[in-house]
Amino acid sequence: MTHYLVKRLLFAVVTLFAIVTLVFFLVRAAPGGPFDGERRLPPDIEANLMAAYDLDAPLLMQYGKFLRKLASGDLGPSFQHKDFSVNDLISAGVPVSASLGALALVGALLLGAAIGVAAGLTPGSRLDGLLMATSNLNIAVPTIVAAPLLVLVFSVSLSWFPAGGADTMWHFVLPATALAIPLSAEIARLLRGSIAQVRLEPHVTTALAKGLSTPRIVFRHMLPIASIPLVSFLGPATAALLTGSVVAEQIFDLPGIGRYYVQGAINRDYTLVMGVTIVYACVILSLNLLADILYGFLDPRIRAALND
Numbered sequence: 619m620t621h622y623l624v625k626r627l628l629f630a631v632v633t634l635f636a637i638v639t640l641v642f643f644l645v646r647a648a649p650g651g652p653f654d655g656e657r658r659l660p661p662d663i664e665a666n667l668m669a670a671y672d673l674d675a676p677l678l679m680q681y682g683k684f685l686r687k688l689a690s691g692d693l694g695p696s697f698q699h700k701d702f703s704v705n706d707l708i709s710a711g712v713p714v715s716a717s718l719g720a721l722a723l724v725g726a727l728l729l730g731a732a733i734g735v736a737a738g739l740t741p742g743s744r745l746d747g748l749l750m751a752t753s754n755l756n757i758a759v760p761t762i763v764a765a766p767l768l769v770l771v772f773s774v775s776l777s778w779f780p781a782g783g784a785d786t787m788w789h790f791v792l793p794a795t796a797l798a799i800p801l802s803a804e805i806a807r808l809l810r811g812s813i814a815q816v817r818l819e820p821h822v823t824t825a826l827a828k829g830l831s832t833p834r835i836v837f838r839h840m841l842p843i844a845s846i847p848l849v850s851f852l853g854p855a856t857a858a859l860l861t862g863s864v865v866a867e868q869i870f871d872l873p874g875i876g877r878y879y880v881q882g883a884i885n886r887d888y889t890l891v892m893g894v895t896i897v898y899a900c901v902i903l904s905l906n907l908l909a910d911i912l913y914g915f916l917d918p919r920i921r922a923a924l925n926d
Contacts, residue, residue: 630907633899637895638685638892638896638899641891641892645886646677648886691705692705693893696882696890697886697888698887704889707875707878708893711874712875712897714784714867714872714873714874715863715874717787718794718863718867718872719856719863721791721794722793722794722801722863723801723859725794725802726798726801726802726859727802727805729798729802730801730802730804731809733749734806734808734809734812734813737810737814738809738811738812738814738817739817741814746810749806749810750806753803754807755803756800757807759799761797765865765869765870769869769870773792779791783871784874790872792870793867793869797859801859804855805855808847808848809844811847812843812845812847813840815844816843816844817840822840849909852909853905853909856901856902856905863876864876864879864880878894
C-alpha cells in the first residue's frame with residue numbers, strides 16, 4: 619500500500635510540474651500583454667514596466683525565475699492589482715471558494731445519494747422513472763442557466779436570499795444550489811445503478827432474509843460497496859465543480875479565486891492566472907489521490923491487491 623501511494627504521489631508531482639510548464643508558456647503565447655489598455659502607454663514607460671517585472675528577459679529565464687520563486691512558495695506580484703501579491707489575492711479568495719465548493723459538494727452528495735438510493739431500491743417502478751427523469755432534467759440545466767433563474771425566483775420574486783455578495787452564509791445558498799443541482803443528478807444516476815446491482819448480491823439477500831431493517835441494510839451492507847464507483851467519480855466531478863464555481867462567482871459577485879481567475883485572464887495578469895491554476899491543480903490532484911486511498915478502505919479486495 620505504501621509503495622502504491624508513493625507512486626501516486628510522484629505521479630501527482632510530475633503532473634503538477636507539467637501543468638505549470640504548459641500554462642506558463644501558453645498564457646504568454648496569447649495575444650496582448652499585461653499592460654495593454656484602451657490607451658497605449660508611451661514606449662519608455664512600457665519598457666520600464668516590463669523591466670520592473672522582468673518581462674523583458676528571455677522567456678526561458680522568466681520560466682526559471684518563476685520556478686525558483688514557486689519552490690519557496692512565492693507566486694509573484696499581480697500585474698493589475700498593484701498593492702497585492704498573488705499570494706495575498708489567493709489567500710483572500712480561497713476561503714470564499716472553499717466555502718462555496720464545500721457547501722455545493724455536501725448538498726450534491728446528500729441530494730444525489732437520497733435520490734439514487736430511493737431509485738435503486740425500486741428499479742423499474744414509477745418512483746424510479748420520476749426520480750431519474752428529474753435527474754436528467756437537472757443535468758441538462760447548466761450552472762450558467764440555473765444561477766440567473768435562482769436569482770430571479772428566490773431573490774427578485776420571493777426575496778428569500780440575497781442575490782450577491784459574501785457577507786453571511788445566506789449569500790452562499792443560491793450559488794451553492796446552482797452548482798449542486800447538476801452534480802447531484804450525476805451522483806443520483808451513478809448511485810442508482812450501483813444500488814440496483816448491489817441489492818442482488820448474496821450478502822444483501824441474506825440480510826433481507828434475516829429480517830434486518832432497510833436502513834441497516836442500506837447503510838451497512840449496500841452503500842460501502844455501491845459507493846466505490848462514486849469515489850472514482852468524485853475526483854473529476856470536483857474538478858467540474860471548481861470550473862463551475864468560476865461562473866457562479868461571477869454571477870453572484872463572490873470574491874473567490876474563480877473571479878480572480880477570470881479577471882486575470884482578461885487582463886493578461888500572468889502571475890495571477892498561474893497562481894490560481896496551481897491552486898486548482900493542487901486541489902484536483904489531492905482529491906484524486908484521496909480517492910485512491912479511499913478505495914482500500916471501501917473495498918477489502920482492492921486493499922488486499924495493493925498490499926501484495
